[in-house]
Amino acid sequence: MRLSPTRRALLTLANVGVIAFLLIPLLPVVMGALQSERALQSDLRALLPRQPTLANFELILTGGAHRGPIFEQVTYLPKSVERFPAAFMNSVAVATSVSLLTLVFASFSAYTAARLRLAWVKALLSLSVAARLVPLIVLMVPLYVLFRRYGLLNSLSGVVIAEIGFLLPYAVLILVPYFAALPGELEDAARIDGCTRFGAFLRIVLPLAAPGLAACATIMFILSWHELLIPLIVVSRPEVMTVPVVLAGLVSDYFVFFTLMMAICLLGLLPTLVLVLVLQKYVVRGLVAGALKG
Amino acid sequence: MHARLRREPTAGALAFVLNLPSGLCLLLILAWPVLYAGWLSLHDVSLRQLRTGELPFAGLANYARLFGDEIFWLTLRNTVVFVGVSVALEVVIALAVALIIDDDRVGLSRVTRVLLLVPWGVPPVVNGLLWAFIFNTQYGYLNRALLVLGLVREPVNWLGHPQLAMGAVIAAYVWRTTPFNILLYHAGLRGIPRDYYEAAEVDGASAWRRLWHITLPLLRPVIAVSLILRTTFGFMVFDEIFAITQGGPGNATWTASWYTYRAAFQPPFNVGLGAASAWVMALILAVAGVAYARVVGRRLEA
Numbered sequence: 238m239r240l241s242p243t244r245r246a247l248l249t250l251a252n253v254g255v256i257a258f259l260l261i262p263l264l265p266v267v268m269g270a271l272q273s274e275r276a277l278q279s280d281l282r283a284l285l286p287r288q289p290t291l292a293n294f295e296l297i298l299t300g301g302a303h304r305g306p307i308f309e310q311v312t313y314l315p316k317s318v319e320r321f322p323a324a325f326m327n328s329v330a331v332a333t334s335v336s337l338l339t340l341v342f343a344s345f346s347a348y349t350a351a352r353l354r355l356a357w358v359k360a361l362l363s364l365s366v367a368a369r370l371v372p373l374i375v376l377m378v379p380l381y382v383l384f385r386r387y388g389l390l391n392s393l394s395g396v397v398i399a400e401i402g403f404l405l406p407y408a409v410l411i412l413v414p415y416f417a418a419l420p421g422e423l424e425d426a427a428r429i430d431g432c433t434r435f436g437a438f439l440r441i442v443l444p445l446a447a448p449g450l451a452a453c454a455t456i457m458f459i460l461s462w463h464e465l466l467i468p469l470i471v472v473s474r475p476e477v478m479t480v481p482v483v484l485a486g487l488v489s490d491y492f493v494f495f496t497l498m499m500a501i502c503l504l505g506l507l508p509t510l511v512l513v514l515v516l517q518k519y520v521v522r523g524l525v526a527g528a529l530k531g
Numbered sequence: 532m533h534a535r536l537r538r539e540p541t542a543g544a545l546a547f548v549l550n551l552p553s554g555l556c557l558l559l560i561l562a563w564p565v566l567y568a569g570w571l572s573l574h575d576v577s578l579r580q581l582r583t584g585e586l587p588f589a590g591l592a593n594y595a596r597l598f599g600d601e602i603f604w605l606t607l608r609n610t611v612v613f614v615g616v617s618v619a620l621e622v623v624i625a626l627a628v629a630l631i632i633d634d635d636r637v638g639l640s641r642v643t644r645v646l647l648l649v650p651w652g653v654p655p656v657v658n659g660l661l662w663a664f665i666f667n668t669q670y671g672y673l674n675r676a677l678l679v680l681g682l683v684r685e686p687v688n689w690l691g692h693p694q695l696a697m698g699a700v701i702a703a704y705v706w707r708t709t710p711f712n713i714l715l716y717h718a719g720l721r722g723i724p725r726d727y728y729e730a731a732e733v734d735g736a737s738a739w740r741r742l743w744h745i746t747l748p749l750l751r752p753v754i755a756v757s758l759i760l761r762t763t764f765g766f767m768v769f770d771e772i773f774a775i776t777q778g779g780p781g782n783a784t785w786t787a788s789w790y791t792y793r794a795a796f797q798p799p800f801n802v803g804l805g806a807a808s809a810w811v812m813a814l815i816l817a818v819a820g821v822a823y824a825r826v827v828g829r830r831l832e833a
Contacts, residue, residue, distance in 0.1 A: 245636060248631055248637040252637055252638060255631060255632070258624075259643070259646050278669075278670060281678070282679050284676065342553045342556060353545070353546045358546050371561065374791045374812070376568075378805045379565065380560075382567070382576065382802060385581060401560065402556055402557075402564075405553055409553065434545050463654040465656045466792075481655075481770075484654075484660060485656055487660060488773065488777065502661055509652045509653075510652040510653065512652070528760060529719075
């Protein structure tokens with residue numbers, strides 16, 4: 238197709254606008270995180286930090302231990318600062334468990350849905366499509382009561398269980414198209430050579446679907462890392478909080494330290510942002526597959 | 532060989548075993564709780580009852596209270612506004628962006644495709660906090676930028692006015708969620724055979740007519756899926772409301788999830804009322820869910 242130089246220039250200009258749309262809202266986070274609260278408040282028209290400093294990060298990463306000159310005389314520090322390092326590890330544990338468990342369970346179900354033509358498996362798949370749209374809050378009200386009864390409140394396993402229940406249908410929807418797209422001949426050949434159906438699934442189907450498995454695991458990790466409502470309701474003790482809950486704790490006192498808040502935000506968003514950029518190819522395909530081809 | 536094949540379980544047995552883990556999860560962590568929420572909505576459940584473990588039957592009292600609550604109706608109205616405006620923006624912006632970056636010869640289009648997922652990678656609660664900072668009256672970057680550009684003389688209190696606050700929450704939400712739509716539309720555009728456009732060009736069709744008569748009709752199934760997904764997810768918005776306005780000013784940004792959360796998990800912890808409002812929400816969304824299953828189901832069979 239033809240593309241006249243004027244048209245191309247206009248489209249490029251529009252595209253620069255798109256890039257600005259994608260990135261500009263993140264600038265205040267960086268700008269805020271790199272300065273002291275006093276500097277932020279001293280000039281209400283300044284866009285760039287006058288005296289860039291990493292003091293906020295030092296304070297957070299040491300859990301409030303390393304105060305440095307900027308925080309020396311500060312009497313009140315948000316609780317989120319001392320809670321952040323432990324919350325980070327909790328989030329890593331939760332997101333990793335959720336990602337692995339949903340991946341295993343979902344790959345079993347997705348394989349049967351894509352490969353074994355059974356009516357009830359198909360019905361189960363439509364159920365997953367519907368389940369994906371259950372509002373989380375509708376699930377959390379009864380889960381709170383149930384978790385309270387069975388002693389799962391204030392535990393990371395409670396958070397993991399609730400997240401698996403919520404995310405599993407989506408994981409199945411992401412994986413089905415990957416399994417369905419694989420050529421059936423390889424599996425048939427393996428079975429003629431004496432492989433059982435399950436053996437062929439383990440040795441042939443799973444390795445071939447590796448890009449799909451990577452996509453699914455990454456998306457599940459990210460969604461678990463992002464999850465606020467589940468841990469907010471399940472967890473109230475500081476030692477089992479995840480990163481989003483600690484961040485949510487800033488809402489009540491954020492007017493005190495915007496710069497510190499932005500530094501914590503930056504540390505909280507970095508892991509998934511890096512994942513998204515590094516594994517972009519997989520995430521993109523997985524998201525498209527999970528929405529359009531499930 | 533036949534003997535060997537006979538020794539392995541039938542496809543049905545294998546499917547049963549393989550579906551056991553997710554089937555149990557679906558049943559125990561999804562289906563049962565959702566039904567249990569219905570049961571809770573018919574009972575008197577708050578902290579005192581939860582402590583004793585006895586939940587007295589309350590009939591339709593929770594629903595009566597819900598439908599008699601002015602804030603509930605305001606919440607529904609806010610939710611409709613939030614969903615309507617945000618879905619419209621998500622679709623229009625995403626379509627525009629997908630069309631801009633569709634042609635590889637457009638400068639930086641590859642860069643855009645790499646950066647597309649950046650907002651999606653930001654945790655929703657971080658997104659809320661960062662926009663709360665942007666919109667802050669005294670120290671926020673929006674007012675800084677407007678002051679520097681000379682567009683306003685005084686800092687604007689963005690989160691203090693009902694309409695502005697709703698606009699702020701929508702802006703934050705749309706920024707995070709639009710990239711997902713862009714991805715879908717981008718994939719949809721890639722699925723349209725290029726010959727269609729070339730044929731149309733030979734016939735002398737303008738770019739506008741090509742968009743109207745080729746692109747949009749062929750993109751319709753993708754747009755339909757995105758509409759349903761974005762409507763239901765918009766309905767559930769929580770993190771941005773929590774972090775930016777906490778429902779304020781007044782009740783101006785109370786939306787469906789926020790209402791249920793406040794009812795069930797903030798004083799006076801009326802879990803029964805929360806369950807009732809959750810069920811009403813679920814019912815409204817079930818309609819969208821059926822539509823979604825139909826659209827996706829049709830694509831599966833095609």
